[in-house]
Amino acid sequence: xxKIDVKECALLxxxxxxxxxxxxxxxxxxxxxxxxxxxxxxxKMGKKSFVKCVDPMHHKYSYLWNGVDNNDFTFDKIIAVDxxxxxxxxxxxxxxxxDNIWLCIDHHLSNREYAxxxxxxxxxxxxxxxxxxxxxxxxxxxPEIASCVYTGLATDTGCxxxxxxTPTVHxxxxxxxxxxxxxxxxxxxxxxxxxxxxxRLEQMAVSSIESYFDGKCAIMTITRKMFExxxxxxxxxxxxxxxxxxxxxxxxxxxxxERHNGSYKVSLRTVEPYDAAKICGKLGGGGxxxxxxCEFECSLDEVKATLLEVIKAEF
Amino acid sequence: xxKIDVKECALLxxxxxxxxxxxxxxxxxxxxxxxxxxxxxxxKMGKKSFVKCVDPMHHKYSYLWNGVDNNDFTFDKIIAVDxxxxxxxxxxxxxxxxDNIWLCIDHHLSNREYAxxxxxxxxxxxxxxxxxxxxxxxxxxxPEIASCVYTGLATDTGCxxxxxxTPTVHxxxxxxxxxxxxxxxxxxxxxxxxxxxxxRLEQMAVSSIESYFDGKCAIMTITRKMFExxxxxxxxxxxxxxxxxxxxxxxxxxxxxERHNGSYKVSLRTVEPYDAAKICGKLGGGGxxxxxxCEFECSLDEVKATLLEVIKAEF
Numbered sequence: 362x363x364k365i366d367v368k369e370c371a372l373l374x375x376x377x378x379x380x381x382x383x384x385x386x387x388x389x390x391x392x393x394x395x396x397x398x399x400x401x402x403x404x405k406m407g408k409k410s411f412v413k414c415v416d417p418m419h420h421k422y423s424y425l426w427n428g429v430d431n432n433d434f435t436f437d438k439i440i441a442v443d444x445x446x447x448x449x450x451x452x453x454x455x456x457x458x459x460d461n462i463w464l465c466i467d468h469h470l471s472n473r474e475y476a477x478x479x480x481x482x483x484x485x486x487x488x489x490x491x492x493x494x495x496x497x498x499x500x501x502x503x504p505e506i507a508s509c510v511y512t513g514l515a516t517d518t519g520c521x522x523x524x525x526x527t528p529t530v531h532x533x534x535x536x537x538x539x540x541x542x543x544x545x546x547x548x549x550x551x552x553x554x555x556x557x558x559x560x561r562l563e564q565m566a567v568s569s570i571e572s573y574f575d576g577k578c579a580i581m582t583i584t585r586k587m588f589e590x591x592x593x594x595x596x597x598x599x600x601x602x603x604x605x606x607x608x609x610x611x612x613x614x615x616x617x618x619e620r621h622n623g624s625y626k627v628s629l630r631t632v633e634p635y636d637a638a639k640i641c642g643k644l645g646g647g648g649x650x651x652x653x654x655c656e657f658e659c660s661l662d663e664v665k666a667t668l669l670e671v672i673k674a675e676f
Numbered sequence: 677x678x679k680i681d682v683k684e685c686a687l688l689x690x691x692x693x694x695x696x697x698x699x700x701x702x703x704x705x706x707x708x709x710x711x712x713x714x715x716x717x718x719x720k721m722g723k724k725s726f727v728k729c730v731d732p733m734h735h736k737y738s739y740l741w742n743g744v745d746n747n748d749f750t751f752d753k754i755i756a757v758d759x760x761x762x763x764x765x766x767x768x769x770x771x772x773x774x775d776n777i778w779l780c781i782d783h784h785l786s787n788r789e790y791a792x793x794x795x796x797x798x799x800x801x802x803x804x805x806x807x808x809x810x811x812x813x814x815x816x817x818x819p820e821i822a823s824c825v826y827t828g829l830a831t832d833t834g835c836x837x838x839x840x841x842t843p844t845v846h847x848x849x850x851x852x853x854x855x856x857x858x859x860x861x862x863x864x865x866x867x868x869x870x871x872x873x874x875x876r877l878e879q880m881a882v883s884s885i886e887s888y889f890d891g892k893c894a895i896m897t898i899t900r901k902m903f904e905x906x907x908x909x910x911x912x913x914x915x916x917x918x919x920x921x922x923x924x925x926x927x928x929x930x931x932x933x934e935r936h937n938g939s940y941k942v943s944l945r946t947v948e949p950y951d952a953a954k955i956c957g958k959l960g961g962g963g964x965x966x967x968x969x970c971e972f973e974c975s976l977d978e979v980k981a982t983l984l985e986v987i988k989a990e991f
Contacts, residue, residue, distance in 0.1 A: 521836040521849075522867055524860040528850035534836075535843035535850075545839040549947075552837055556924045557885070557894075564882040567875050576872075609871045632864075 363477055367490075370479040371497040373464055374403070377437040380410035383458060385444045386451035388414045390422065390516025390551060392443035395466070395487040397425040398509035399442060402500045409434065415451030421550055424543070425509055438463040441476065443487035445469035466490055485525040488513020492533050504541025511542035512551070520552050562593035566601060566616075570608070573669060574676050579605040580615045580665060602628035602652075613640070613672055617664055625657045625664050635675055643671050678792055682805075685794040686812040688779060689718070692752040695725040698773060700759045701766035703729045705737065705831025705866060707758035710781070710802040712740040713824035714757060717815045724749065730766030736865055739858070740824055753778040756791065758802035760784035781805055800840040803828020807848050819856025826857035827866070835867050877906035881916060881931075885923070888984060889991050894920040895930045895980060917943035917967075928955070928987055932979055940972045940979050950990055958986050 365373070382400055384392035396412045403410045411431045418426075439462045444450060447459040465476040468484040481490045488510045495502060495510075502510070514534055518526045521534070538544055565587040571580045581604060588595065606614030614630040627644075629637040630652050637653035644667065646655025657664045680688070697715055699707035711727045718725045726746045733741075754777045759765060762774040780791040783799040796805045803825045810817060810825075817825070829849055833841045836849070853859055880902040886895045896919060903910065921929030929945040942959075944952040945967050952968035959982065961970025972979045 521846075522863045524863075526853075526859070528853045531836075531846040531850035531853070535846035538841075538843045538846070544841070548837045548839075553918075553922050554924050555922050557887070557891075560882050560885070560919075560923065564879040567879040570872070570875070572872070579872075603868075604875075607868050607870050608875065609869050 364474070365477055365479050367479065367481075367493045367497050370464070370466065370477075370494050373477060374494070374498065375406075378408050379434065379436045379438075380408065381433075381436040381439045381458070382410055382412045383439060383441045383444060383450055383454065383462070384412065384414045385449040386415050386454075388416060388418055388422075391486045391488055391513040393418060393422050393425055394509045394511070394513035394516070395442045395491045397429070398488065398491050398495065398506050398513070399440070399466070400431070401429060401503065401506045401509060402495050402498065404429065405500050405503070405506075406498070410436070413454075415454040421554070422512070424547075425512060428505070440464045440466065442466050442491070443468070445471045446473045447475050466494065485523075485527055485530045486513045486517035488517070489529065489533060492537070502537065502540045504543070507537035507540040507542035508544075508547060510537045511544055512547055515544075515547065516551055520548060556593070558592040558594075562587055562591035563601060563604070565591060566604065570605060574672070576608075576610040577676055578613045578615065578669075578672055579608050579611045580617065580668070581605045582661065583616065583618045585619045585621065603630055606630035606632065613637075613675065615668060617661065617668075619661070623658075625659075625661065626654065627657065627664065627668065628652070628654045640671060640675065644668075679789070680792055680794050682794065682796075682808045682812050685779070685781065685792075685809050688792060689809070689813065690721075693723050694749065694751045694753075695723065696748075696751040696754045696773070697725055697727045698754060698756045698759065698765055698769065698777070699727065699729045700764040701730050701769075703731060703733055703737075706801045706803055706828040708733060708737050708740055709824045709826070709828035709831070710757045710806045712744070713803065713806050713810065713821050713828070714755070714781070715746070716744060716818065716821045716824060717810050717813065719744065720815050720818070720821075721813070725751070728769075730769040736869070737827070739862075740827065743820070755779045755781065757781050757806070758783070760786045761788045762790050781809065800838075800842055800845045801828045801832035803832070804845065804848060807852070817852065817855045819858070822852035822855040822857035823859075823862060825852045826859055827862055830859075830862065831866055835863060871908070873907040873909075877902055877908035878916060878919070880906060881919065885920060889987070891923075891925040892991060893928045893930065893984075893987055894923050894926045895932065895983070896920045897976065898931065898933045900934045900936065918945055921945035921947065928952075928990065930983060932976070932983075934976070938973075940974075940976065941969065942972065942979065942983065943967070943969045955986060955990065959983075 382396045384396045400410045400412050411433050439458055441462050447455050462476040466479045468481055468487050468490055470482045472480050484490055492510050514530055566581050566583050569582040602616040612632045612635050616628040618626045631637040636650055638648045641647055641653035641655040644655040648654055697711045699711045715725045715727050726748050754773055756777050762770050777791040781794045783796055783802050783805055785797045787795050807825050829845055881896050881898050884897040917931040927947045927950050931943040933941045946952040951965055953963050956968035956970040959970040963969055
């Protein structure tokens with residue numbers, strides 16, 4: 362359990378020949394892009410490796426592993442990429458691999474240091490850390506590796522829109538674009554494609570929006586009926602909670618989502634200086650400054666009344 | 677009417693002391709960002725200038741001119757920024773200034789060369805050209821100039837998502853971010869903020885979407901009634917025509933918009949290899965490979981039937 366730097370990480374990777382690379386559960390573009398960038402780099406070094414995740418990898422990411430041999434075999438060491446905590450491997454993987462992780466490559470402040478640890482916590486994406494490791498290894502960045510790195514950068518920064526985007530992120534994007542990253546298709550796939558059922562859910566959700574406190578607070582409600590009628594699955598609507606805050610003038614955007622058991626999950630998104638974590642803290646929840654959540658077990662009307670009572674004090 | 681390079685442009689700008697800077701009509705983030713970056717640079721050089729546009733500048737861009745003196749006065753020379761054709765100044769400005777434009781700084785392939793012409797037609801934004809001129813002039817890029825340049829870059833590339841984004845664009849973004857561009861607030865303002873009336877219009881438009889040819893073609897209809905009921909203005913929904921093509925599996929996305937006079941404006945957006953310009957050409961319209969349009973004067977049902985007949989041949 363030692364903190365290591367990029368140089369030490371590169372030396373470690375040279376030591377063994379057969380690796381298992383693990384991503385976090387509910388795999389996103391950064392954990393998958395980083396894992397396959399590393400796998401493709403190890404391939405170029407003449408080593409063997411394969412990538413595994415406890416959950417299925419969405420087919421939209423298939424270009425990341427296109428043309429590589431990802432079959433499993435007897436490995437020497439386990440590497441976890443973009444996994445801040447062993448728990449994030451998912452229950453069965455934590456049980457199976459959790460105690461034997463040799464190396465962790467990550468960028469989360471919340472990292473729990475459960476292995477030899479290359480942690481660059483000021484970086485926007487794990488892909489930035491992987492890029493630095495590849496450069497240190499001196500392996501040529503092929504167009505395929507470039508596309509993997511680009512995917513991590515672009516997805517973790519909302520296509521360079523979120524506040525975690527740094528000059529370094531833009532410079533690495535420029536470099537991997539020059540090295541052949543298929544950014545036009547990746548951007549279309551990641552940011553421009555929505556399912557019709559998701560669009561229908563969004564439409565129903567928008568029609569539910571209510572405005573309070575002179576438009577400074579907006580509440581959007583997503584019922585189980587909307588999921589059923591639109592045919593949308595909950596997995597494809599992770600981003601929908603960002604919607605109410607996008608409305609002009611809204612400082613506190615609230616999304617109330619009805620759960621299967623009749624309880625309600627509430628997501629808050631705020632604009633400076635409003636503190637989502639503080640507000641949700643008063644309601645038994647928590648989170649970050651700009652994004653937090655809490656839960657309720659009561660009627661929808663009671664959920665709204667309770668929220669509005671707490672938020673009233675903010676304005 | 678001479679083509680000039682960045683060095684010659686910088687020398688020209690040093691020659692006079694009082695400038696009028698013109699933007700194109702319906703001003704967007706690139707023409708305004710470029711114009712105010714140039715104005716602020718001229719300010720730093722001890723020269724006087726002011727920016728004018730035939731149409732009002734939207735208040736969301738007000739940080740571009742915040743703190744500068746933009747009053748008019750007697751100028752020596754006129755500079756047009758991001759204006760490919762004198763006609764794009766707008767009718768009254770073309771009449772008033774069109775014959776006296778001294779210098780044009782632009783990035784459009786379609787540029788008509790109506791003045792001393794600094795044209796870098798491979799650049800994603802006029803702001804790229806302006807940035808190169810500022811560097812050549814050796815003027816320090818202040819945080820305010822940096823924000824103006826960033827605005828042009830980000831808005832003309834859809835926040836680095838469109839296919840016109842280049843490594844150069846990312847590198848300049850990195851540089852102006854380091855020089856103090858307020859990119860967090862600019863991104864929020866430009867890409868995250870929607871009016872509630874626009875969201876309502878979008879919701880109605882989505883509910884109108886019809887799928888054809890196994891989901892490869894989607895038709896969305898926006899009626900005048902939807903504008904009236906949502907309260908949205910046509911000026912804020914320029915991007916809505918991109919929506920049908922965003923649906924998973926759609927190759928040809930069509931938006932039909934009802935006009936005041938009862939005619940219909942049709943916008944086509946296509947994915948490779950489908951050619952929007954070719955399809956619209958058959959219907960008396962035209963445009964680009966991925967985005968084109970045409971017009972109809974008949975009933976909505978006839979519009980759809982005619983479109984589907986032509987598109988049938990594509991699949």
